[in-house]
Amino acid sequence: MLKDKIYKDIKSGLRQLRLRINKNYTVEIPNVAEHGDFSTNAAMLNAKANNMNPRELAEKLVEILAKSKSYKSVEVAGPGFINFKLSKSVYHKALAEIVKAKKTFGSSDYGKGKKILLEYISANPTGPLNVVSARAGAYGDSLHRIMAFVGFDPFSEFYVNDAGNQVDILAESLEIRYRELHGDPLEEFPTEAYHGEYIKDLAVMLNSVDGSKLFHIAEKDRLERMKDFALEEIHKMQVESLNRFDVNFDNWMSEKKLRLEGILEEALSYLAEAHCTYEKDDAVWFSSSQFGDEKDRVLIKTDGNPTYLVPDIAYHLTKYQRGFDVMIDVLGPDHHGHVAKLKAALIALEMEVDRLEVVYLQHINLLDNGEIIKMSKRTGKIITMDDLIDEVGKDAARYFFLNRRPSAHLDFDMELAKKKSSENPVYYCQYAHARIHSILKKAKKEKISLKDYDIKNLKKLDKPIELDIIKKMLELPSLLNACADHREPHRLAGYVHELAGMFHKYYAKYKIVDADHKELSQSRMYLISAVKNVIAISLDLMGISAPEKM
RNA sequence: GCGCCCGUGGCUCAAUUGGAUAGAGCAUCUGACUUCGGAUCAGAGGGUUAGGGGUUCGAGUCCUCUCGGGCGUGCCA
Structure with missing residues (x-):
């Protein structure tokens, strides 16, 4: 401002x-x-x-x-x-504006209502969400909140790959566990099948619903039942984990549904009309090398099934059809090879490829006592999002994920995240908020409140640190704009930590509530209540609670 | 080999996207609790921003080369 x-x-x-x-x-x-x-x-x-x-x-x-x-x-x-x-008076006036704005301080129409599609997590529906999804969730959800706050019109979407090869394997994995329950185990568990314990749990659940009757129906129907059951239950699991993490989606887009709507065929026919498909070796190819990809890619395999590229192109076509100004895909680092193919297709179809943005979130190492925890999908030894929330809590987990630039690799120190002391930046910020609440409560006891406060007395705020705190708070609006523009919510994490730190210093140096100096006390209370507000706004935009007691 | 990401004190990360003297936290060391919440504060040491070259008033940031790490480069998703 x-x-x-x-x-x-x-x-x-x-x-x-x-x-x-x-x-x-x-x-x-x-x-x-x-x-x-x-x-x-x-x-x-x-x-x-x-x-x-x-x-x-x-x-x-x-x-x-x-x-x-x-x-x-x-x-x-x-x-x-x-x-x-x-002049100091400029800052005093600005402070009054902050207080007046309450929870809307920092919000604006900066984004001019631009429609933004945010696709993130989009984990396969074949198991519980892992820590990579947790990072994506913290990132995407916070970006969504910030963008909405500064006047964009964001729409969040989780793309569910509930069709294709990996869900067939899911059904088969469940069937194996189901057979085991009925005393018919395989000698060797296939390596490509899903090994996690949760499949066994699903088998037990399925058994309590259907009993042994699935043995008496055709294999095709049985597998179909297995698939539907597993997908539904896993979806429920994922939604529950996300709820615990305060991550919400505006839409869950089902690949299966897209397929039923015939949108794959539509995409294929568009590509054919654009003369960039051809047949070779009993397969259908996309001449993507004409559009910036290294080589051509298969669209329809020799077995007649589409590769994963086809539904993905089709899905992105729906994004364009839905009229978003900007589409942001939040992906893992292992997907960047894939984007060249996708973009090639969009260029071939004469889409404005610049409207599609890709953010790559880098990998995470979980550290326990300084040691990297090795995870393996094959042996089923993974740490899930739920495990993480159980261990360190939602607030700490979200803060740690958000405290880094998306493009940076992340070492997540579980010990540190669990600590309830100043070493842990989450508590440091939350503590400032709780402390302010406590001070204001104390003031009330001493019969000092802001009800009869005259803001002319703001001129009593003349200490350098008091003005510095006001200046820091005034940074919030443009900081939020920058977070939205650059898709970098991590700046907010650093910001709130700085502001909390300034408050703690201030508190240590100056007495805030002093019954002998009512007007000075009120002025300082006025200042710290603004700090409390700004901390609460910032934490909320990160999906982190701002407790009044800890 | 080619493509993308990364390289900043011992460790984990920032740096207003090209601005002036590169900042925090952790760890280490020294101090502060009969005082509004010590889950806090005051202070100290620690750097040729991996390295070379270039662009300009000005580079951690942009270009280029080299080195090192991660990922990708399937008729898997």
Whole structure:
């Protein structure tokens, strides 16, 4: 908000100087306090466009800008930066705005209602969700919340691969376990089948519903029943895990349903119409190498079944048909080979491929006492999302996932996440919130409240750290915009930690509630209640609770 | 081989997307509880941003090469 104002002031200054304006200049908060509250590179960027010396242009701009009452000082520095210092009263007014905005502080119409499709997790419906899904869930759900908060229109979707090869194997795996229950075990469990214990649980459940009657129907019907049962139960499991993790989807898109709607054939016929399919070796190929892929890909296998590429193309066509401005696929790092093929198809079909964005979330190492926990799908030794939530809790898990850039590999220290001390950043943030609540409660006991507070007394907030805290809070709106623009919710995790830290320092240094100085106490309470609010907003956007007691 | 991602104090990560003196936490060391929640605070040490070259007023960030790590490169999904 303050940034925008300064940006505009500079623009009008440049106009007054009758210069050609390069609008790419920025207004930033310097990381060195001596450089002022804000600084701009406007003179440097515009000097070039007007063939001037940067410092000379800066001097002229300063002359104009210094006339405004909002600025305590405007100075030229270094190679041509212009540094602004704002009057305290500007910050006091801004603080009142934050308090007035309550839970809407930081929200805006910045996204202009742009329709965004967020597809994430999309784990196979063949087992419980794992920690990779947990990271994707934390990431996608928080991005969704942030985007909605700053005025985009996000829509989250989980794509369920409930058709094709892997669900056939799922049905077969269940059948093996079902037979075992009835005293008919296989000598050797097939390596490609699913080994997890949960399949045995499913067999028991199925048995309690259907008993032995599945032996008396045709194999095809039996496997179909197995498949439907397993898919439904696993879906329920996944939804339950996601609920525990506070991750919600606007839509679950079923591949099976897409297939029934004939959309695969539709996609294939579009590709054929575009003359980029051909037959070779009894298979149908897509000439994807014409569209940026390394080589051509098979669409229909010699056995007559489509490869996974076909439903995926079809699914993405539905995304385009549904009219989203931007489509974001959140994928694991093992999928990037796949995107080239998909994009080739979209280009072939003359779709605006730039509207499809792919975010790759990197792998996770779970650490226990500094040791990487080795996981193996084959032996069924995996740590599930539920295990993780049981171990460290939802809040800690979400924070740890969100504290990293999506493109960064992540070492998840389970010991640290479990700790209830300052070493653990989640508790550090939550503690600040709880502490503020407690202080305000204490004030109430001493009969000091904000009900009769006159904001004229805000001028009593004159300590540097008090102004720093206000400045930090004022960063939230543009920070959230940046999180949304760059699809990087991790910035918010760092931000809330910084703000919490400033509060803890403040608390240690200054007494907030002091019955002998009512107006000062009220002013400080006013400040920290704003901090409480901003922490709560930030944590909520990350799907983390803001407790009043811990 | 080719493609994508990554490389920042001992460890895990930031760095306002090209800005000024690269910041936090953990770990280590020193201090602070008869005081609003010590789940906290004050302080110290620790860096040639893997390495070379380039682009420009200015590079951890962009380009290029080299080295190292991860992933991909199926008629599996």
